């Protein structure tokens with residue numbers, strides 16, 4: 001018994017480096033200057049100095065000494081990889097637009113669009129390794145794309161044919177979680193298990209700015225810190241939790257929360273795919289090295305409605321959206337690719353064609369999605385079975401059969 | 410090996426020890442379960458022998474405990490989680506109901522949730538508020554959860570083994586007022602299925618169905634009734650979800666009368682479900698309506714009043730009289 005305990009001792013050196021002291025220049029440096037934060041509300045959006053940015057909205061690379069460590073994580077990125085990130089973002093946006101249209105056509109009951117958040121998702125998603133494990137909410141279509149989940153699988157729950165739609169273990173991409181914040185704890189527990197196994201995988205939990213108000217997220221931060229779990233908390237601050245702005249969620253910038261739990265927090269320009277990639281690589285790397293959790297606040301914007309049932313005109317102004325449009329994540333990478341001569345017209349044209357094909361496939365697959373078998377109600381309620389479920393399945397079968405009899409079938 | 414006499418709490422302890430020994434994936438988690446051995450000492454000595462990697466003192470956060478246990482289960486572990494007292498499970502209720510219970514179904518069967526949640530429950534120990542409640546119906550109502558409660562040390566030992574081996578989440582309610590009751594535990598025995606009820610006393614005139622702390626009371630009731638010349642059968646349900654209705658039905662077809670006894674409030678409690686189902690199944694056998702004896706629709710009272718609140722010998726005997734008067 002104790003033998004197996006010894007064998008399972010984590011390889012990582014728990015707490016060998018004090019949390020918050022490594023690699024978080026951006027976070028730690030700024031925190032000391034923010035002690036009078038009572039005079040600053042969350043309404044005062046992140047200044048450019050605290051925001052890690054590697055690509056400006058105009059598409060220029062940022063050479064900023066303060067963020068050199070993060071930049072080093074993408075220093076050797078190739079034009080091919082850059083085109084890959086661009087492709088990911090374009091196709092994800094196309095998929096998302098297609099899903100929104102399908103909802104309008106009545107093919108989906110609901111859709112949660114990621115429009116505007118492509119860079120945060122593709123950057124962080126591409127930072128994950130195959131053996132890492134991802135815990136999304138319900139809007140992480142871009143991350144799912146990076147994990148190799150067939151995007152049409154994401155539509156099942158929105159069409160109402162299932163509550164999941166993919167095997168979480170085949171892509172190490174957990175099911176979407178609707179209850180806000182719950183998955184932050186699942187990710188932390190999973191990461192505790194990774195550490196116990198002595199594996200060097202990383203775990204990443206996605207959630208929104210609204211979720212930061214949930215107890216589960218704070219509990220996850222605390223468990224992760226206490227057990228030095230290799231988990232990266234990736235908060236996409238898209239400014240809104242349905243109709244509630246940041247001011248209704250927090251009095252301190254979200255990335256600063258990490259400090260109180262004893263690990264570094266960093267705010268990244270979430271519309272900058274390079275910076276999102278770099279910062280997430282940094283955070284996953286330190287988690288893998290046994291240096292514990294980190295919080296990334298990807299500062300971004302939800303360009304569309306919260307979901308297709310939402311009406312943002314009731315709570316936000318068009319000019320706010322317009323201001324963020326100027327920071328569009330796809331446009332800025334395109335500008336950079338063009339100015340650096342990393343992509344030619346042929347590339348963009350081919351991508352456009354690929355995008356069309358994806359859109360067509362999504363439409364076809366969704367329309368062809370069969371309703372589940374009616375007996376699916378009783379399937380997988382329990383792994384080991386349950387007498388009541390068996391009894392009710394039999395009643396249901398008899399009831400169904402009574403119609404067949406009535407029709408003389 | 411011969412059976413060994415031990416207290417119910419000790420039987421759970423020995424069962425947890427056996428699970429930790431035989432499966433490196435089993436983990437014990439909770440508040441104070443480590444060095445202290447739990448506030449009831451149910452995990453006594455396990456931390457010393459298996460280390461803090463296996464017997465984990467957690468932060469004081471119930472949702473965190475269950476939520477991280479879910480993550481550990483996703484990673485292939487089999488966490489056995491302790492909630493310190495019944496009244497403190499509610500911060501974790503969301504994780505249990507919306508996540509733990511549904512994960513298997515949501516994943517279309519791809520993911521298993523072998524998590525056991527141990528909850529010392531029930532009254533009769535003179536505790537302060539939130540330390541004496543019986544919330545089992547709130548869990549039994551949720552599809553995806555299994556709910557059990559042993560009434561004696563031998564069951565406690567074996568039901569814990571089976572709960573840990575189950576690939577489904579099991580809420581394991583421990584009758585805290587029976588923690589110190591001793592019984593023979595045969596660790597070599599081959600136990601029956603986890604969700605079967607058992608007739609613990611044969612009788613012909615009326616069936617008393619109970620689980621957990623009330624089984625002993627019902628046996629005392631049967632003793633007292635015997636002195637009045639009445640033969641009561643006592644069924645220990647052992648499992649609250651699923652309920653073994655077949656065993657109750659067989660008993661009721663014989664005795665033609667049923668009283669369900671539990672500490673939880675009667676209204677919408679597990680007794681209501683049993684009464685309804687047995688009425689459906691045994692309508693033509695019943696000589697009297699199924700009666701229930703349990704707690705009132707009131708907050709669990711302060712300790713000085715709990716004897717008024719809890720079913721006792723006389724309240725159950727009164728119900729026996731009422732049933733037999735039909």
Ligand SMILES: Cc1ncc(C[n+]2csc(CCOP(=O)(O)OP(=O)(O)O)c2C)c(N)n1
Pocket residue numbers: 139178179180207208209210211212236238240241242302306
């Ligand atoms: C526990 C819980 N409460 C309320 C809701 C309803 N709800 C769905 S999304 C949402 C807002 C979430 O905002 P945020 O966390 O910022 O994520 P975003 O959708 O903006 O990405 C709310 C209130 C929910 N799903 N879960």
